[in-house]
Amino acid sequence: MKKRFIPARQLGPIKHVAAVALLAASAAFAASNAQAWTLKEAAQPYSGTTIKAIFLDRPGYKAAQQLIPQFEKETGIKVRWEVIPYENTREKEVLNFVGGGDQDIVLVDVVWIGEFASNKWLVPIKKFTDDPKLADPNLNLPGFFPILLDSFGTWDKVAYGLPFDNYSGLMFYNKCMLKDAGFDAPPKTWDELLNTYAPKLTKGDKFAFALQSRRGETQSADSFMRVLWPNGGSLLDAKFKSNLMSPESQAGLEYRQKLMKYMPPGIVDFDHAEAVNALAQGQVAMITEWSAFYPTLTDPSKSKIGNCLAITTEPKGPAGLKPALGGFSLAVNAKSNAKKQAASWLFIQWITSEAMAKPYLEAGGVPARMAIYQDKAVQDKYPFVKPMVESWQGGVPDYRPRFPEWPAVSEVIGEWGSKMMLGQVTVKEGAQTIGQKTEDILKKAGYYDGKKPLLK
Known part of the structure; x- marks a missing residue:
């Protein structure tokens, strides 16, 4: 079977193949089993089974933790989790797969799905959706936002996981700080942010903006890629060659260097927690961060911003609205035994279900179900909903390569994005080095000699 590889240059959302392929199967047994199937009965053979997962120290996982006792009471299945830093998650999971560890529920980042699926570490969900004893007739796969089901849970037209803890990049800002500086609305474009807003909002120990840029995935995804797309740039072109020396990519990276003048010292050491806290404590006026951090910014014990908090889409660039796309799916470990696999599926199906979308949202999570966000009461209560849905429905690009x-x-x-920000290399030198090293990696993997196909 050929693998499906997606170049970063591809802007459009992936075709909604998984949901369409499974819709007929879901509907077929839904009509006959809608009244018969219950979670409690489905879980009876697995009562007493303990399944293990990895969670992150983020609001969506804390929300799931609040709801898990309800699942355990209903099913008799015990869910145990380990909370670890994001930066250690992939390595820990890969070691688990290779070393035969005891993780049953796999947390899959959007950029890990290709690696995990290609190595056959994940169970295709068809194994469970084809089993009327395990598949909830109300699963409704087309009820997920298409871009989330396809980007986070699908590889090579096969669905492996269901979207969980998904989000778009949004602009969170302190409207009181903006008002004091003479602004009655946030910047609509990145150019406005840099040239109009930033100089007036940066005074003394107060800064206009914080762009989380810590070395690692935060630097590569949340900082580096964030300034490429709005300017029309990208990491790679359609032939998988570096596109970082293009005028558009160079403009984005130069923009980031100029914006650093209006960011706190040590911004290259800021991760998500530091950026969110800077806004929460009044150190900065604006951040572009994941929608999942709304609960943190509205928690009085963690944030001083109070009623001054406001939210909108990320600013537009010359290429339009191209916000960050991030998040995860939950999948079943192919190396777990059959009993744990079934129990894990029942949990994944339950926590991502339409029935649990509202409880999950109210507990602080961000569900991937379309229906919940059509409720006007939900839109009014959670101000991040409208800009987030606008970003998802507007065709957020395949933000990072999924190979x-x-x-x-x-x-x-x-490494080199950090050196660039610190002034240890110029933008051109850093871009050339990243481009060459990236092409070396892809050449070794077989992309340039036909051993691995490129998506056309």
């Missing part, structure tokens, strides 16, 4: 080699490329960007 298995991305982790190696990300390490290169993490």
Whole structure:
């Protein structure tokens, strides 16, 4: 079977193949089993089974933790989790796969799906959706936002996981700080942010903006890639060659250097927590961050911003609205035994279901279900909903390459992107080095000699 590789240059959302392929199967047994199937009965053979997962220290996982006792009571299945830093997650999961560890529920980042699926570490969900004893007739795969189901859970037209803890990049800002500086609305474009807003909002120990840029995936995805797309740039072109020396990519990277003048000292050491806290404590006026951090910014014990918090889409660039896309899916470990696989599926199906979307949202999570966000009461209560849905429905680009080699490329960007920001190399020198090292990785993997096909 040929693998499906997606170049970063591709802007459009992936075709919604998984949901369409499985819709007929879902509908077929839904009509006959809608009244018969219950989670409690489906879980009876697995009562007493313990399944293990990895969670992150983020609001969406804390929300799931609040809801898990309900699942355990209903099913008798015990869910145990380990909370670890994002930066260690992929390595820990890969070691688990290779070393035969005891993780049953796999947390899959959008850029890990190619690696995990290609190595046959994940169970295709068809195994469970084809089993009427395990498949909830109300699963409704087309009820997920297409871009989320396809980007986070699907590889080579096969669905492996269901979207969980997904988000778009948004602009969170302190409207009181903006008002004091003479602005009654946030910047609509990145150019406005840099040239009009930033000088007036940066005074003394107060800064206009914080762009989380810590070396690692935060540098490569949340900082480096964020300034490429709005300017019309990209990491790679359609032939998988570096596109970083293009005028558009260079403009984006130069923009980031100019914006550093209006960011806190040590911004290259800022991860998500530091950027969110800078806004929460009034150190900065604006950040572009994941929608998942809304609960943190509205928690009085963690944030001083209070009623001054406001949210909108990320600013537009010359190429239009091209916000960050991030998040995860939950999948079943192919190396777990059959009983744990079934129990894991029942949990994944339950926590991502339409029935649990509202409880999950109210607990602080961000569900991937379309229906929940059509509720006007939800839109009014959660101000991040409208800009997030606008970003998802507007065709957020395939923000980072999803091929298995991305982790190696990300390490290169993490190192040289940081050096670029620190002034240890020029933008051109850094871009040339990243481009060459990236092409070396892809050449070794077989992309340039026909051993691995490129998506046309």
